[in-house]
Amino acid sequence: MLTEILSAFQAVATWQNLLIMTAGIWGGVIVGAIPGMTGTMAVTLALPFTFYMAPVPSILLLVALYKGSTYGGSVSAILIKTPGTASAACTALDGYPLAQQGKAGKALNMALYSSVTGDFISNLSLIFLAAPLAILALRVGPPEYFMLMLFALSTVAGVSGNSLLLGVVSASLGLLLATAGEDLYGSFRFAFTDDMQAGLSVAPVLIGLFALPELIKLIVFRAANRDVAAKLGDQQVTRAEFMGSLKSILRGSGIGVIMGAIPGIGPSAAAFFSYGEAQRSSKNGENFGKGELEGIAASESANNGACGATMIPLLALGVPGDVITGVMLGAFMIQGLTPGPLLFQTNIHEVYMLFIGMLMSSVLLFGAGKMTMRMFSYVSHIPQTLLTPVVLLLCLFGIYSISSSMFDVTILLIMGVVGFLMFLMNIPAAPFLIAFILGPMIEENLRRALAISRGDPMVLLSSPITWIFAVLIVFVVGLTIRREISKSKTRKA
Amino acid sequence: MNFNINRGPLLRGVAIVVFFAFVALVLIPAYVPRPAFIPGFAPPPDMWPRTVSITGIVLGLVVIVGALTGRVAPQDPIDTDGGSSKTHLMRFAAVVLCFAGFIVLVPYIGFLLSTALLTGAAIYLAGERRHWILALAISLLGPVLLISFFSSVLGTQFPMGALTKPFGF
Amino acid sequence: MKKILSTLAIAATMTAGAAAADSGYPDRAITLVVPYGPGGASDLAGRALAESAKPFLGQPVTVINKPGAGGMNGARSVVESDADGYTVLLARVGMALTPAVNPQATVDWDAYTFLSALEATPMILAVKGDAPYNTVEELLTAIKDSNGAMSYAASGATAIDGFSTQALLSDAGLDPLTAATLVPYKGGGALATALLGGHVDFLAVSAGSLLPHVESGDMKALMVYAPARMSKLPDVPTAAELDYEQAGQVTGWSALYAPKDLPADVLAKWQDVLGQVATDETWLTLADRRGSISTVGTVDMSAYAQEQYELFNGLAKKFGYLPAE
Numbered sequence: 001m002l003t004e005i006l007s008a009f010q011a012v013a014t015w016q017n018l019l020i021m022t023a024g025i026w027g028g029v030i031v032g033a034i035p036g037m038t039g040t041m042a043v044t045l046a047l048p049f050t051f052y053m054a055p056v057p058s059i060l061l062l063v064a065l066y067k068g069s070t071y072g073g074s075v076s077a078i079l080i081k082t083p084g085t086a087s088a089a090c091t092a093l094d095g096y097p098l099a100q101q102g103k104a105g106k107a108l109n110m111a112l113y114s115s116v117t118g119d120f121i122s123n124l125s126l127i128f129l130a131a132p133l134a135i136l137a138l139r140v141g142p143p144e145y146f147m148l149m150l151f152a153l154s155t156v157a158g159v160s161g162n163s164l165l166l167g168v169v170s171a172s173l174g175l176l177l178a179t180a181g182e183d184l185y186g187s188f189r190f191a192f193t194d195d196m197q198a199g200l201s202v203a204p205v206l207i208g209l210f211a212l213p214e215l216i217k218l219i220v221f222r223a224a225n226r227d228v229a230a231k232l233g234d235q236q237v238t239r240a241e242f243m244g245s246l247k248s249i250l251r252g253s254g255i256g257v258i259m260g261a262i263p264g265i266g267p268s269a270a271a272f273f274s275y276g277e278a279q280r281s282s283k284n285g286e287n288f289g290k291g292e293l294e295g296i297a298a299s300e301s302a303n304n305g306a307c308g309a310t311m312i313p314l315l316a317l318g319v320p321g322d323v324i325t326g327v328m329l330g331a332f333m334i335q336g337l338t339p340g341p342l343l344f345q346t347n348i349h350e351v352y353m354l355f356i357g358m359l360m361s362s363v364l365l366f367g368a369g370k371m372t373m374r375m376f377s378y379v380s381h382i383p384q385t386l387l388t389p390v391v392l393l394l395c396l397f398g399i400y401s402i403s404s405s406m407f408d409v410t411i412l413l414i415m416g417v418v419g420f421l422m423f424l425m426n427i428p429a430a431p432f433l434i435a436f437i438l439g440p441m442i443e444e445n446l447r448r449a450l451a452i453s454r455g456d457p458m459v460l461l462s463s464p465i466t467w468i469f470a471v472l473i474v475f476v477v478g479l480t481i482r483r484e485i486s487k488s489k490t491r492k493a
Numbered sequence: 494m495n496f497n498i499n500r501g502p503l504l505r506g507v508a509i510v511v512f513f514a515f516v517a518l519v520l521i522p523a524y525v526p527r528p529a530f531i532p533g534f535a536p537p538p539d540m541w542p543r544t545v546s547i548t549g550i551v552l553g554l555v556v557i558v559g560a561l562t563g564r565v566a567p568q569d570p571i572d573t574d575g576g577s578s579k580t581h582l583m584r585f586a587a588v589v590l591c592f593a594g595f596i597v598l599v600p601y602i603g604f605l606l607s608t609a610l611l612t613g614a615a616i617y618l619a620g621e622r623r624h625w626i627l628a629l630a631i632s633l634l635g636p637v638l639l640i641s642f643f644s645s646v647l648g649t650q651f652p653m654g655a656l657t658k659p660f661g662f
Numbered sequence: 663m664k665k666i667l668s669t670l671a672i673a674a675t676m677t678a679g680a681a682a683a684d685s686g687y688p689d690r691a692i693t694l695v696v697p698y699g700p701g702g703a704s705d706l707a708g709r710a711l712a713e714s715a716k717p718f719l720g721q722p723v724t725v726i727n728k729p730g731a732g733g734m735n736g737a738r739s740v741v742e743s744d745a746d747g748y749t750v751l752l753a754r755v756g757m758a759l760t761p762a763v764n765p766q767a768t769v770d771w772d773a774y775t776f777l778s779a780l781e782a783t784p785m786i787l788a789v790k791g792d793a794p795y796n797t798v799e800e801l802l803t804a805i806k807d808s809n810g811a812m813s814y815a816a817s818g819a820t821a822i823d824g825f826s827t828q829a830l831l832s833d834a835g836l837d838p839l840t841a842a843t844l845v846p847y848k849g850g851g852a853l854a855t856a857l858l859g860g861h862v863d864f865l866a867v868s869a870g871s872l873l874p875h876v877e878s879g880d881m882k883a884l885m886v887y888a889p890a891r892m893s894k895l896p897d898v899p900t901a902a903e904l905d906y907e908q909a910g911q912v913t914g915w916s917a918l919y920a921p922k923d924l925p926a927d928v929l930a931k932w933q934d935v936l937g938q939v940a941t942d943e944t945w946l947t948l949a950d951r952r953g954s955i956s957t958v959g960t961v962d963m964s965a966y967a968q969e970q971y972e973l974f975n976g977l978a979k980k981f982g983y984l985p986a987e
Contacts, residue, residue, distance in 0.1 A: 138859040150576040184846040186818035198730020234508035320851040326701025338874040385621035455534030491605040648724030
């Protein structure tokens with residue numbers, strides 16, 4: 001085994017491979033940081049190039065793009081409140097307030113440290129725990145998914161700000177909006193126009209709801225231009241701060257690994273889940289959403305933790321867990337390799353090469369993050385009155401280019417106005433978005449579960465996994481309501 | 494009499510109830526068809542939207558009750574330049590007008606010119622007057638750079654305008 | 663002078679067909695719309711075509727994914743675009759199937775210029791590796807005995823992989839809608855996972871996402887939906903061999919469509935390009951690895967599309983999705 005690993009190491013550690021991975025990471029970080037351009041886009045764009053490359057470098061390129069873009073999403077989330085990918089939505093909740101306080105560098109550093117840690121732990125789990133995790137993942141059927149996603153939805157309580165009630169209203173709006181378009185049996189819901197038959201995509205809703213209200217707020221209220229000079233020494237994460245968030249980072253990585261390993265869940269849900277957990281258990285829970293480093297740590301460790309882990313079902317079972325691993329499966333097949341249990345017997349050399357390459361790319365991610373940070377930090381020196389219109393411009397181009405659709409651009413602008421109105425009514429936007437992303441998974445799995453059980457609702461409590469989550473849901477909901485009641489009592493007193 | 498009623502939160506509650514009731518009573522019956530072929534025991538397409546909108550109505554009622562009994566969550570104060578609500582409303586109307594104008598204009602003058610106009614308008618509305626040369630440069634050169642970037646890297650073809658097509662954009 | 667010009671003009675018209683490249687088309691990148699999401703079988707086919715056609719066209723081909731509404735979203739964007747040859751569609755069986763079964767479909771099956779067929783993508787009827795059924799006959803008996811309790815995964819009731827199962831059930835004299843329970847999943851990966859995890863009992867979906875699992879023994883292939891046996895599964899019979907009449911006509915395919923009324927020079931250029939793609943090494947290798955069979959230039963596409971439309975329209979009426987006339 002050792003000789004195999006050594007020979008694989010030699011095969012990977014060529015300067016061509018390092019160059020490919022570095023290019024992938026850098027490309028990913030930049031694409032992820034541009035609003036509207038997503039990791040999926042980066043990976044699909046690179047796919048045709050891999051037709052002409054050797055198998056292992058081509059997969060490593062795609063993995064590097066995936067990792068880079070997942071981290072890159074946090075850069076724009078922090079600096080301009082425009083999550084490049086949905087999985088960075090929670091990062092924006094704490095990162096943007098920090099940037100407004102002049103601590104953008106600190107937030108970016110924390111995002112990088114937790115991303116790299118999550119990524120590294122995720123790679124190790126891929127190498128050592130792939131088989132058991134894959135077996136666990138296969139046991140997750142519709143009832144288990146439903147319970148798991150319902151539990152993830154409880155994060156809504158953590159991102160509701162001042163009013164839990166309005167947070168839940170916001171989540172209901174998100175759940176409702178997500179039902180538009182073709183449902184899983186093929187009937188169209190809320191198809192007012194032909195375009196609506198396809199439903200609303202995540203990117204325009206996400207970016208419209210987060211980034212554009214900032215511009216409208218600036219235009220309508222013209223709040224005094226903030227010119228917070230970045231204080232010296234406030235750009236680094238201190239040892240104490242890192243250690244204080246370490247628990248959230250490790251838990252976030254764990255959540256990322258498990259959620260990533262289950263096909264169909266992916267980094268966004270993992271990041272929400274981890275953020276909600278950290279908010280509930282942290283002693284700084286009250287400060288979440290107002291610029292808490294631990295919030296960034298929880299969200300970023302989980303989304304990068306999920307990245308490597310989405311390779312677990314792909315490599316161990318041959319099933320892609322999300323769109324990006326779907327593209328990777330395509331790349332494998334184009335290369336004449338078939339992921340799955342057989343891969344470990346027939347192509348163990350390539351598998352080791354892949355593992356080693358992935359570990360190396362963690363290191364490269366750290367380097368790329370550090371180097372691009374300087375470049376990106378200048379963004380916070382641009383006056384708001386110029387920066388937010390430029391963000392709008394970037395969003396228009398980015399969103400249009402995803403599927404060449406003016407409908408998406410229209411949705412982007414409408415959601416911007418909706419987001420601003422929600423802000424006026426004190427309805428928080430984050431629960432809307434979380435519900436919008438989790439909603440379809442909850443509904444589809446509920447309907448699947450009931451179809452399999454032929455209408456018997458007890459199917460939702462048919463296995464130990466579902467019991468565990470049912471108990472957790474009851475516990476968390478009870479706790480949240482009790483907290484809310486005591487809060488409203490102190491308020492009234 | 495004790496006027497402990499906060500008008501804002503009450504209106505908000507009413508708005509929430511009205512919205513979800515509209516969805517549940519008008520939109521769902523009209524726009525969520527129930528195909529006959531889905532077997533009887535499998536939940537139909539309208540089950541989930543209906544559940545969510547009924548939840549929404551209940552939540553809205555709780556908000557109303559909260560407003561009537563004075564249990565209202567504190568709202569963070571909004572930073573403003575001190576202008577009147579009327580000024581704010583005018584500015585908001587201007588934003589909506591610009592957005593709508595953009596969507597209407599794209600088929601006529603193309604994506605490039607429309608984005609340039611919208612960006613310029615946004616910078617102007619945001620109150621930027623000092624760096625006007627920079628503002629002009631951003632709104633004119635920005636779209637040109639982005640179009641060349643996206644069309645060379647991604648091969649995206651941006652919509653051309655009916656009026657500007659002869660000029661190639 | 664005038665004479666020279668008119669001679670040139672005549673010469674130009676005479677060679678218009680052969681020298682299509684001289685007309686200047688294409689002088690910029692061509693957009694190929696894939697009406698399904700990235701990573702799927704249709705996306706791979708689209709990207710493979712884009713790569714293979716690029717050198718013959720002399721211009722890059724940009725692939726854009728426009729998923730939604732059973733493929734109608736992407737199809738509609740192509741049909742509504744200018745018929746100048748710069749926007750083309752990677753058509754799938756859905757382009758003929760959706761209008762045949764869904765009255766709400768926004769694009770009819772014949773709203774296009776049919777450029778060419780591209781590939782046939784067989785489908786496989788599979789059960790879990792440790793399932794007690796070894797033939798279609800045994801599976802059908804079990805379905806009959808279960809009284810509707812057995813479940814199958816498909817992309818939707820009126821999707822191609824739903825019809826594959828329903829056509830088989832109908833051929834066996836069972837009620838296609840109630841003899842087994844449909845559990846809808848989205849995408850080839852999710853469908854395969856549902857069977858691997860034992861959450862459904864069987865499925866009949868695109869071969870590309872099942873082949874690896876059949877090869878590893880985690881799934882058993884009982885039957886293929888294809889005109890001929892698959893080279894990778896020589897022992898598995900086709901539906902037609904087993905005398906399942908309707909199931910024997912159900913199969914997956916890709917084709918290249920363009921908006922209606924395409925100019926003659928563009929059409930000629932594409933005929934020329936596709937003729938070269940048909941024998942292109944890259945195209946054939948990539949098709950083989952995807953588990954599909956290249957059919958470029960071997961099928962009369964407009965006749966085939968109509969045939970497919972009528973097949974599914976008939977099945978939809980028979981199964982009760984559409985009111986019978």
